[in-house]
Amino acid sequence: MEFHRVMEDLELLGIQNDLAQSDKSKKYLNITRDTGEFLSVLIKATSARRILEVGTSNGYSTIWLASALPEDGKVYTIEANFEKIEEASLNFNKSHTSSKVIQLAGDVVEVLPDVPESMDFIFLDADRKTYVSIAEDIFTLLKTGGLLVCDNAISHADELADFRTWISSQQHLSSSLVPLGKGELLVYKGEK
Numbered sequence: 001m002e003f004h005r006v007m008e009d010l011e012l013l014g015i016q017n018d019l020a021q022s023d024k025s026k027k028y029l030n031i032t033r034d035t036g037e038f039l040s041v042l043i044k045a046t047s048a049r050r051i052l053e054v055g056t057s058n059g060y061s062t063i064w065l066a067s068a069l070p071e072d073g074k075v076y077t078i079e080a081n082f083e084k085i086e087e088a089s090l091n092f093n094k095s096h097t098s099s100k101v102i103q104l105a106g107d108v109v110e111v112l113p114d115v116p117e118s119m120d121f122i123f124l125d126a127d128r129k130t131y132v133s134i135a136e137d138i139f140t141l142l143k144t145g146g147l148l149v150c151d152n153a154i155s156h157a158d159e160l161a162d163f164r165t166w167i168s169s170q171q172h173l174s175s176s177l178v179p180l181g182k183g184e185l186l187v188y189k190g191e192k
C-alpha cells in the first residue's frame, strides 16, 4: 500500500481505537503527524542511519523513522506489549518498511543490552518513569554528535522533570524544548 494511504489509515485507527479503549495498555498513543514530519526532517538533515526507538506501539512512529532512512538504514524498536508487537509487524509489511526495522521484544531495561551498535538518533516514547534509570545506558548508546528526541515533553512535563534535571547535570548534553505535537525535547550529545 502507498505510504500516505497507510499513514492516513493508521491515524484514523489511532483516534478511533484510543477513544473506544478505556484500558490504557490497549491504546496506541501515537505521535502526532506533525511530530512524524519533524522527526523525518531531523533524520534526513543529520544523515542518520542507525535509530533506536523506545515504545513501538503499533508502529506508527516507527514507520515515520524508517521512511526517513536511506535503503541501508535500520531502526531498532523496543516494545513490551506482545499484541502491539504483532500489530506493528503487520503495519511494517503494509508500509514496505520491514526491511529497515528490527523489533526488540520486552521491557526496555532488559532489552537495552541487546542493542548491538552505537546509534545516530534515539526516539524515546515509552514509560517516562523509567527514563532516569536508563539515562546512562541510553546516552552511552547514542554516538557523540547524535540527537535524542523525547516525546510528551509538554503534555507530561511533570513526569519528565527528573529526566530533564539529569540531562542538565551532564555538561556534554545540550537540550531544547520544541512546542510541536505533545512537546519534543531535543538533546544533542557533544564531546565529553
Ligand SMILES: C[S@@+](CC[C@H](N)C(=O)[O-])C[C@H]1O[C@@H](n2cnc3c(N)ncnc32)[C@H](O)[C@@H]1O
Residues within 6 Å of the ligand: 028, 029, 030, 031, 054, 055, 056, 057, 058, 059, 060, 061, 062, 078, 079, 080, 081, 084, 106, 107, 108, 109, 125, 126, 127, 130
Ligand atoms: C506512547 S506509546 C508509543 C507510541 C508510538 N511511539 C507511536 O507514536 O506510534 C508507548 C509504548 O511504550 C510501551 N512501553 C511502555 N513501557 C515500556 C517499557 N518499560 N519497555 C518497553 N515498552 C514499553 C507501551 O506498551 C506502549 O506501546
